[in-house]
Amino acid sequence: MSENIIEINSLTKTYGKRRGIEDISFSVKKGEIFGFIGPNGAGKSTTIRTLLALMHPTSGSASIFSKDCIREAPAIAKDIGYLPSETSYYEQMTVEELLDYAAALYDKDCKDRITELSKRLQLDLKRKISELSLGNKKKVGIVQALLHSPRLLILDEPTNGLDPLVQHTFFEILQEENKKGTTIFFSSHVLSEVQKICDRVAIIKEGKIINLQKIHELNENGYKKIELIAKVEIPNNYFNLVGIMDYKQDANRASFMYKGEVGNILEKIWRLQVSDVSIEEPALEDIFMHYYN
Numbered sequence: 350m351s352e353n354i355i356e357i358n359s360l361t362k363t364y365g366k367r368r369g370i371e372d373i374s375f376s377v378k379k380g381e382i383f384g385f386i387g388p389n390g391a392g393k394s395t396t397i398r399t400l401l402a403l404m405h406p407t408s409g410s411a412s413i414f415s416k417d418c419i420r421e422a423p424a425i426a427k428d429i430g431y432l433p434s435e436t437s438y439y440e441q442m443t444v445e446e447l448l449d450y451a452a453a454l455y456d457k458d459c460k461d462r463i464t465e466l467s468k469r470l471q472l473d474l475k476r477k478i479s480e481l482s483l484g485n486k487k488k489v490g491i492v493q494a495l496l497h498s499p500r501l502l503i504l505d506e507p508t509n510g511l512d513p514l515v516q517h518t519f520f521e522i523l524q525e526e527n528k529k530g531t532t533i534f535f536s537s538h539v540l541s542e543v544q545k546i547c548d549r550v551a552i553i554k555e556g557k558i559i560n561l562q563k564i565h566e567l568n569e570n571g572y573k574k575i576e577l578i579a580k581v582e583i584p585n586n587y588f589n590l591v592g593i594m595d596y597k598q599d600a601n602r603a604s605f606m607y608k609g610e611v612g613n614i615l616e617k618i619w620r621l622q623v624s625d626v627s628i629e630e631p632a633l634e635d636i637f638m639h640y641y642n
């Protein structure tokens with residue numbers, strides 16, 4: 350059996366009377382890229398902050414590297430790289446000063462790593478933090494999380510604010526780290542990015558884990574969301590096909606979810622003579638609706 354890097358047992362955190370997370374249990378194996386997805390307010394950050402001992406659980410427990418997250422937090426911390434969803438830095442420092450300051454927490458020389466990562470992410474080390482855009486601040490957070498080559502990376506909404514090219518480079522870096530043996534815990538509300546990179550995914554909704562699946566299984570179950578505008582009014586029952594759900598039509602416009610042979614639906618659309626069509630991955634909420642209602 351492969352070793353568990355993270356183990357969460359019946360973890361619950363309430364904020365006074367408000368729900369944070371309720372009775373969460375799952376584990377992340379060594380070498381996995383594990384996705385943690387859920388809509389805003391589902392409890393992702395609460396789970397992560399509890400794992401990092403930034404807050405104490407109301408009940409239950411969790412361990413990282415087989416050490417208790419709360420009692421042995423300092424010993425765990427040196428082998429973790431954490432990228433918070435929102436970062437706040439000393440605005441007057443330069444990027445380099447800030448990263449050197451972060452690196453000093455570890456018993457390692459991180460200089461070359463800082464230079465290499467900054468180059469790849471096109472992050473200017475000489476700029477002041479206060480001058481950086483949201484995306485560039487995110488890059489600082491990424492370098493800070495990676496500079497000591499941690500055994501476990503915990504990333505909370507890591508791609509917020511990154512443009513697609515930088516996001517691509519970031520994913521390449523993550524995959525390289527993963528090949529070297531780093532386990533990655535990747536929290537996001539964007540299913541499509543989790544699908545690109547993760548092996549398994551836990552889905553959290555209203556504080557509870559509602560599903561845990563291998564990504565390829567999630568893909569195989571996958572619905573596409575289709576919207577189209579036809580040149581003429583769409584005949585009644587035109588889209589009466591197996592695999593269509595949630596069908597909505599207004600004269601010559603239609604939107605629906607489709608699961609099945611892509612060729613069949615494309616042929617049907619093609620015959621209709623459309624002036625516009627979009628076929629997309631459904632939003633996380635749509636998937637929740639169809640899997641769990």
Ligand SMILES: Nc1ncnc2c1ncn2[C@@H]1O[C@H](COP(=O)(O)OP(=O)(O)OP(=O)(O)O)[C@@H](O)[C@H]1O
Pocket residue numbers: 364367368369370387388389390391392393394395396434538
């Ligand atoms: N400090 C706090 N005080 C009170 N309630 C809180 C606090 N932090 C979070 N919550 C509540 O706990 C629940 C889970 O929030 P959490 O931030 O963990 O969700 P999330 O999945 O990370 O969402 P997001 O993607 O919006 O950050 C929400 O209902 C939120 O309102």
